[in-house]
Structure formats: structure tokens, C-alpha cells
């Protein structure tokens with residue numbers, strides 16, 4: 001019994017079934033960086049209990065912004081969106097956890113910050129759709145796709161978080 005307990009403490013990644021664990025791509029957009037909201041935004045995902053597996057400050061080239069938002073290419077606001085995303089450095093993050101994709105979207109709030117609930121990142125910290133401070137993948141498949149787009153393999157870090165047995169039973 002004692003050994004099982006010790007194994008859970010030292011191998012916390014065994015606690016959660018690997019199938020339930022998802023990855024999502026979260027990005028603090030240039031307005032979030034310029035407004036000094038980096039720590040505030042990171043801390044919300046951290047305090048929730050998700051695991052950070054990738055993090056960098058990055059000046060996004062136009063081609064990458066266009067690839068990331070390729071589904072929105074036909075929208076009238078697309079050129080403005082590309083200008084916005086490339087207007088200054090962004091903070092690229094990969095986060096891992098059970099149900100992290102949908103949960104992160106809830107923490108972020110509605111696309112239009114005026115419709116976002118208080119308590120969400122956009123609800124608390126932004127006013128306009130074109131300046132909505134943060135991005136979060138909308139599906140587990142897009143989470144994988146976007147992490148692959150924004151990170152090189154060597155930039156990601158798989159690690160065992162010692163707090164995990166206190167978050168996942």
C-alpha cells in the first residue's frame with residue numbers, strides 16, 4: 001500500500017489516463033503583451049491546475065499568422081487580423097491537462113469581450129473583438145495542429161508535476 005502511494009507521488013503522470021489528457025495552444029496576443037498582462041493571463045491557467053509544456057516570446061512572421069488563421073481567410077477582417085497578430089511579440093504556450101481544450105476556452109471567454117462573462121480573461125481584461133488579448137485552440141485536433149505550427153519539437157517539455165496527485169484523484 002505504502003509503495004503504491006509512493007509511486008503515485010513520484011510518477012504522477014500515471015495518475016491520469018493518457019486518453020483524457022489533451023493539449024491546447026494558448027497565445028497571448030500583442031495587445032496582451034503590450035498591456036503588461038502576461039503574468040496575469042499565465043497565472044489563470046496555472047492556478048486552474050493545467051500544466052505548461054511550452055512557452056516562448058515570439059515575433060510572428062506574416063506567413064505563420066496566415067497559416068494559423070487560414071480558416072478565416074475569406075473574412076473581411078482577415079488582413080486586419082494578420083496586422084494585429086504580427087504587430088508585436090506574442091507569448092506562445094502549450095498547456096496540457098484533462099479537458100484542457102474546452103476548459104481553456106471557458107477561462108478565455110467569448111470572442112467579443114463585451115459578451116464575455118466577468119471572471120473570464122476577455123470579460124475582465126478586454127473590450128473589442130479586434131483586441132481580445134488571447135487565443136485558445138477550439139478542438140483537441142486544432143490544439144495539436146497549432147502546437148505543431150508554433151513550436152519546434154525541442155521547445156516542448158514533458159515533465160511530471162509533483163502537484164498532480166493533489167489535482168487529479
Ligand code: ADP
Nearest residue numbers: 072077081110111129130131132134135136138
Ligand atoms: P476565437 O479567437 O474566440 O476562437 P474566431 O476563431 O472566430 O474566435 O476568430 C479568431 C480571431 O479573429 C478572434 O479572436 C479575433 O481576434 C479576430 N476576429 C474575429 N472576428 C472578428 C471581427 N468581426 N473583427 C475583427 N477581428 C475579428
